[in-house]
Amino acid sequence: MTIQPARIRVLNDVPPREGADYVLYLMQQAMRVPFNPALELAIEEANRLRLPLLVCFGLLDGANGFPEANARHYAFLLQGLSDAAAALDARGIAFLLRRATPAEVAIDLSGQAALLVLDRGYLAIQKSWYAEIGRKAKCRIVQVEGDVVVPVETASTKHEYAARTLRPKLQRLWDEYLEPVAPRKVEHRAEDLPERLKLKGGLDLSDPDRLLAKLTLDTTVGPVKRFRGGYAEARGRLERFLKDAFAGYGAGRNKPEAGAASHMSPFLHFGHISPVEIALAIRAAQDGDRDDRSAYLEELIVRRELAMNHVFHTEGYDDYARAVPEWARKTLAEHADDARPKLYSEEELAEGKTHDHYWNVAMREMRETGYMHNQLRMYWGKKILEWSPSPEEAFARTLRLNNRYFLDGRDANSFTNVAWIFGLHDRPWQTRKIFGSVRYQSENSLKKFDAKAYERAVTRLCEAEDG
């Protein structure tokens, strides 16, 4: 199966270097071996040039750390990298993990590379690494989009107004992109790497939890037991979801207690599983009907890729003034002086010390286990807007809490969905206090599902974290 040309961009159109030691792949987003078009393209190129492949990753910590990442995120990241390193080794491919910025690692190793393959990524920090690499790497550079179904620029060339405007564009194209990525034969194994390249400065990933302890990180938010990173974990969860919970997803996805959620978001965020692999598994599922399938693909492809579209086209996606549409900022400003019957500090919110019992339960799930069901995330965010002194402050708090506690935080989905709370991708509704015409969510939405059963599930999950 060839890699769709629209996934590939040549950043530096020079011929592959002659007399090079390897083909280099900076695996900084698609941190997995299966369904990884960048990896397979790198293998094809290495075979063609009769070279081994070297895969690398730049690990940031301390003052250099990835923005807003803490020990919870790093634990999951390292577990996934350890899994990927073992899978690469099994295919005869060398993996080098260095404590440096991704740009430093790639630029340094590009000196002996025939060509460099990169993943794509649309957050500001990812774009800054790739821009630096594009300027300084000393060889041909090819970038491959492996973490969306339809490449962002192919799906649409503009900032989309809402899901309804992007959906038909994606639906027209997605069959073309829902193709398996066949593993290529590795013709020149890592043993072929010359002696002088015996990977100096590499970190040992055989025990990711031990490596975690050596890093300088924000440890005030710790690892969770509920989720362990890596492709094997992601695939296992997906299979359990398809067997036990997928039938009924269409009707049950709005019921947090029903278990009708795949929990794929942390794995998607870290690139531990491909959205193409998930979508193909959904299409092939034995259980579940048309409704379940289309509801899931709506979330996985339309909603997720709408978020990519927003971040791609919005320079200040983390800034209230630039991420929230004008009509929504205007109506929220008109109601900025409305009396707020309840006001909480960010600490009170983080600790779940509000008058709203089920909001506190949801906050506990997030704080202690790193996840919350989509239905409750909407309620959670709308209440922060209601209980904060201004919409600007509410936006900043929601984003900080989101990115601090969720394992899937700091994602295009995080920035887009937080902005959705404030009116992005939505339309004006009936006007009311504080919210103006931005959509409101009342406590009545808690009556649409079995909140007590949800609370029992959260208690069990949190006890398992303590045990």
Ligand SMILES: Cc1cc2nc3c(=O)[nH]c(=O)nc-3n(C[C@H](O)[C@H](O)[C@H](O)COP(=O)(O)OP(=O)(O)OC[C@H]3O[C@@H](n4cnc5c(N)ncnc54)[C@H](O)[C@@H]3O)c2cc1C
């Ligand atoms: C205020 C708020 C904050 C959010 N923050 C994040 C975040 O930080 N990171 C994140 O990944 N998602 C976020 N979401 C979107 C959504 O809630 C999660 O993606 C979803 O709950 C993840 O759980 P799951 O994998 O079990 O979902 P499932 O229901 O099993 O859905 C499958 C996949 O579809 C995608 N998806 C589902 N719902 C949405 C959605 N509303 N928008 C975009 N993609 C979606 C996700 O990739 C998800 O993994 C947020 C939503 C809201 C309202």
